[in-house]
Amino acid sequence: MKNSNIIVQKYGGTSVADPKRIKEVAKRVNSYRKKGQDIVVVVSALGKTTDKLVSLAGEVSKNPPERELDMLLSTGEQVSVALLAMALYELGQEAISFTGAQVGIITDSSHTKAKILDVNAKKIKDELKRGKIVIVAGFQGTSLDQEITTLGRGGSDMTAVALAKVLKAGMCEIFTDVKGVYTADPRIVPHARKLENISYDEMLEMASLGAQVMQARSMEVASKFNVPMKVRSSFSHEEGTVITKEAKDMEGVLVRGVTVNKTEAKVTVCDVLDKPGEASRLFEKLACAGINVDMIIQNVSKTKMTDISFTVEEKDLPKVQKIISKIVKEMSARGVRYDKKIAKISVVGIGMRSHSGVAAKMFSILAQEKINIKMISTSEIKISCVVSEKEADKAVRALHKAFGLSRKEKK
Amino acid sequence: MKNSNIIVQKYGGTSVADPKRIKEVAKRVNSYRKKGQDIVVVVSALGKTTDKLVSLAGEVSKNPPERELDMLLSTGEQVSVALLAMALYELGQEAISFTGAQVGIITDSSHTKAKILDVNAKKIKDELKRGKIVIVAGFQGTSLDQEITTLGRGGSDMTAVALAKVLKAGMCEIFTDVKGVYTADPRIVPHARKLENISYDEMLEMASLGAQVMQARSMEVASKFNVPMKVRSSFSHEEGTVITKEAKDMEGVLVRGVTVNKTEAKVTVCDVLDKPGEASRLFEKLACAGINVDMIIQNVSKTKMTDISFTVEEKDLPKVQKIISKIVKEMSARGVRYDKKIAKISVVGIGMRSHSGVAAKMFSILAQEKINIKMISTSEIKISCVVSEKEADKAVRALHKAFGLSRKEKK
Numbered sequence: 001m002k003n004s005n006i007i008v009q010k011y012g013g014t015s016v017a018d019p020k021r022i023k024e025v026a027k028r029v030n031s032y033r034k035k036g037q038d039i040v041v042v043v044s045a046l047g048k049t050t051d052k053l054v055s056l057a058g059e060v061s062k063n064p065p066e067r068e069l070d071m072l073l074s075t076g077e078q079v080s081v082a083l084l085a086m087a088l089y090e091l092g093q094e095a096i097s098f099t100g101a102q103v104g105i106i107t108d109s110s111h112t113k114a115k116i117l118d119v120n121a122k123k124i125k126d127e128l129k130r131g132k133i134v135i136v137a138g139f140q141g142t143s144l145d146q147e148i149t150t151l152g153r154g155g156s157d158m159t160a161v162a163l164a165k166v167l168k169a170g171m172c173e174i175f176t177d178v179k180g181v182y183t184a185d186p187r188i189v190p191h192a193r194k195l196e197n198i199s200y201d202e203m204l205e206m207a208s209l210g211a212q213v214m215q216a217r218s219m220e221v222a223s224k225f226n227v228p229m230k231v232r233s234s235f236s237h238e239e240g241t242v243i244t245k246e247a248k249d250m251e252g253v254l255v256r257g258v259t260v261n262k263t264e265a266k267v268t269v270c271d272v273l274d275k276p277g278e279a280s281r282l283f284e285k286l287a288c289a290g291i292n293v294d295m296i297i298q299n300v301s302k303t304k305m306t307d308i309s310f311t312v313e314e315k316d317l318p319k320v321q322k323i324i325s326k327i328v329k330e331m332s333a334r335g336v337r338y339d340k341k342i343a344k345i346s347v348v349g350i351g352m353r354s355h356s357g358v359a360a361k362m363f364s365i366l367a368q369e370k371i372n373i374k375m376i377s378t379s380e381i382k383i384s385c386v387v388s389e390k391e392a393d394k395a396v397r398a399l400h401k402a403f404g405l406s407r408k409e410k411k
Numbered sequence: 412m413k414n415s416n417i418i419v420q421k422y423g424g425t426s427v428a429d430p431k432r433i434k435e436v437a438k439r440v441n442s443y444r445k446k447g448q449d450i451v452v453v454v455s456a457l458g459k460t461t462d463k464l465v466s467l468a469g470e471v472s473k474n475p476p477e478r479e480l481d482m483l484l485s486t487g488e489q490v491s492v493a494l495l496a497m498a499l500y501e502l503g504q505e506a507i508s509f510t511g512a513q514v515g516i517i518t519d520s521s522h523t524k525a526k527i528l529d530v531n532a533k534k535i536k537d538e539l540k541r542g543k544i545v546i547v548a549g550f551q552g553t554s555l556d557q558e559i560t561t562l563g564r565g566g567s568d569m570t571a572v573a574l575a576k577v578l579k580a581g582m583c584e585i586f587t588d589v590k591g592v593y594t595a596d597p598r599i600v601p602h603a604r605k606l607e608n609i610s611y612d613e614m615l616e617m618a619s620l621g622a623q624v625m626q627a628r629s630m631e632v633a634s635k636f637n638v639p640m641k642v643r644s645s646f647s648h649e650e651g652t653v654i655t656k657e658a659k660d661m662e663g664v665l666v667r668g669v670t671v672n673k674t675e676a677k678v679t680v681c682d683v684l685d686k687p688g689e690a691s692r693l694f695e696k697l698a699c700a701g702i703n704v705d706m707i708i709q710n711v712s713k714t715k716m717t718d719i720s721f722t723v724e725e726k727d728l729p730k731v732q733k734i735i736s737k738i739v740k741e742m743s744a745r746g747v748r749y750d751k752k753i754a755k756i757s758v759v760g761i762g763m764r765s766h767s768g769v770a771a772k773m774f775s776i777l778a779q780e781k782i783n784i785k786m787i788s789t790s791e792i793k794i795s796c797v798v799s800e801k802e803a804d805k806a807v808r809a810l811h812k813a814f815g816l817s818r819k820e821k822k
Contacts, residue, residue: 019467019470019471020470022471023471026471053490056430056490056494057493057494057497059430059431060430060433060434060437060494060495060497060498060501061497061498061500061501062501063500063501064497064500065496065497065500067507068493068494068496068497068500068508069493069497071489071492071493071496071508071510072489072490072493072494072497074489075486075489075490078482078483078485078486078489079464079467079483079486081482082468082479082480082482082483083467083468083471083479083483084471085476085479085482086468086471086472086475086476086479086480086483087471087472089472089474089475089476089479090471090472090473090474096478097479097482099482099559101512102557102558102559146513147513148510148513
């Protein structure tokens, strides 16, 4: 049961980049309040504040303790919420700001990447009843032993989703600097179309594949608890993209969007002995070091030797190289190749579940464009191909066109 | 009973102005820890952070609510404590930072000028036992209903004194950008001498009279609970000035120091009807508006009319003018004169209690210098004269010399 009179709105860093922008957000929030809705606002730190604080930490310590990093970083959102409350008062609207700790966002004790365990919504409900707009610092919480924790990059989305869930909000709106979820990145595909709606599953694939509209983990939680979401721009009054449970008519659309991710690098370990356990040893070590491995392929071997390729975030590459250089000797592999100049292109759509042939069509489009596919991975609702980075944009445009996603070409 | 192994050290904004200074403070704190002492550090916001935050508030609101101002300003100290903890870890010393709320600094609910009601020292003691240096955000606390409060300008001194009291610290050291308490401001009197010790009462008079070394209210509390204090520089290793209960030998010194305060303005209401209640009406209105009136004099009247003069902080003058302009009509006074170009010169010393003639000597010195005295006020241990601002420095130098306070002229 949704209490549809409550709306949770989350404003990201670019939406509150400076005092002028904060005043804009205050006006917008106030206009919703005027329509009689109860508003809970979640705010990120101003613009590049978090980056600045991280670099301040870097000036006093090469390896700052994570507990102290959380003490430091959580101040960013505290500044934002106080300023937004002031800006609302200035408009004659009562408002009250809260830190994550004050409002009872209880997390585990994993500093810098805490998970929300519970939210005590009483304080928020009380203040809403008093007619106030409630402003909550995103990205932060408190552990049971009263330590300040943060939820990791993009954590303000998680705060918004968690609040929307416990408050049974009618809508959780994510305000950002894009107007919604597009069929492709408009900087690459000028004809990309804004989607009116999208399913949680599709959005999750889009988010984790590099359409950086919303934190993927928050999307999972929203999907799990069926929190109605909307992604929209704080710089325009256009309606955004609604994210909901799968709807019947969604299946009619084969491909919802095309995404590209250029942040990964490919690692190939050559001539590994093709026997059980060799690959697992490698990936265990990487997992222990906290490195996220995305795609993995192992060539079918005709000899006793095989090549193992996988992709990791490019920023993790130095760590990976360190680990691999040891392992390679133990595995008596012939060598390692690293390729940073790759891009992962994906087509996403829940319609794929009931239609075959999407993969075949994707490969044939790329072949027509003479684009070489280096790796392939598939899930129920997406197909991803790794291609050379310099061919990525061409690939996205070709797929976007061939799958009929452009404006004026509505399927 | 003092637990002399605990030292509370407070570092002001200039002491932690930037990451380089924070690293210096970390080294200093660590050196004390190495001597086997338990250290609790209270830190102010970095350099001009508080001013910057206030101006940020001013950009979104002409009259920000005080509760939200406290939310905003308290972030300044939170940044400092986290950075200092990181810097200590970098030196291999375990440390832990706390906000005022986390460490149980309970205040009343008077936002922006809260008073400390209680300090729960358990958390600090636990962490000291674990061998950590405990770092506490100055200037802030939490009310019983979990609202973040701040203690007013200079409030970090209060935090330090309050912690020193409940921890029964052997010493509460106030680190600042001056080397101690001087017989006069060295910028005015080059031969001014640093005092080795001073009594609470003298220090209190010096602090409230414009020797801006320590917050006056903190000094009162230190005196009340007999907290041993030291004022010293974070930029040098020189010993500072110890502030203690009155000692016998202190009485031998007639005048401990000469202070000057140029921040006040004089207001004269002319030709007020000299009947009971006229003056009280005026000062009641000022008190209601929260304006601090310092010196008051009423001329002896030969007619039925009298003049009333008083001094207020120059920054309060616009408010005062507003109030007075109404009152003057009601009181049918002849007019009002305002004089911003004044300075209050004071000589302070507990020796005055048992010696007479200090006032006479002060007046005669000023007369010799042809400096006109506009107002006079006295207490048991100080005599203050208001003079023209342009003659203030000359007056201070003459008094400093005549009372034998200069270096090499020890009485």
